[in-house]
Amino acid sequence: AQKITQTQPGMFVQEKEAVTLDCTYDTSDPSYGLFWYKQPSSGEMIFLIYQGSYDQQNATEGRYSLNFQKARKSANLVISASQLGDSAMYFCAMRENGANSKLTFGKGITLSVRP
């Protein structure tokens, strides 16, 4: 089974509106971390937000929030008040088997923000 699943086709959102990017994961490790990264067309990978499996509250970081539903094994990224600069590829990633172990990435979702 895929560890990280991102199945949405290219997403479009109107500027200033909110958008949700879906991510589901699969692990048997009780202690894991979930991450979202942004990859603009320039290619770099920018860390956005982190959610630990034991965190009681959903993570928030500025306009980014993570809708963490542990029982459903989903960790959706919500971007509020979209800006043109949010147009990019977004990757969900999971870390399991130890706090400093590798990240396993999903295939990514392309987000386009319309003016």
Added chain:
Amino acid sequence: EPEVTQTPSHQVTQMGQEVILRCVPISNHLYFYWYRQILGQKVEFLVSFYNNEISEKSEIFDDQFSVERPDGSNFTLKIRSTKLEDSAMYFCASSLGGPAGAQYFGPGTRLLVL
């Protein structure tokens, strides 16, 4: 704000040649990683490094690959004899460590093997 840097930004090489990709992680970070992303595909883990040792490596990281931290600041990935399929974007990442320690990525080196 501290950031991970990588050089070169682009490298073109002939099949069979050796390449060395260089990274300067964030200065107080302890854990270092290499990932690669073949064009249009997902990011794949290659190797992680801590306390001057490889701590984890993937199936991709075969005998053609090696990593080194030659001094207190640089972290290098060497590919001894490049193949066409090594063409990819190579990312270095570093982390302070701990459960909430995010991995911060460098801007990448785009490697093209001809």
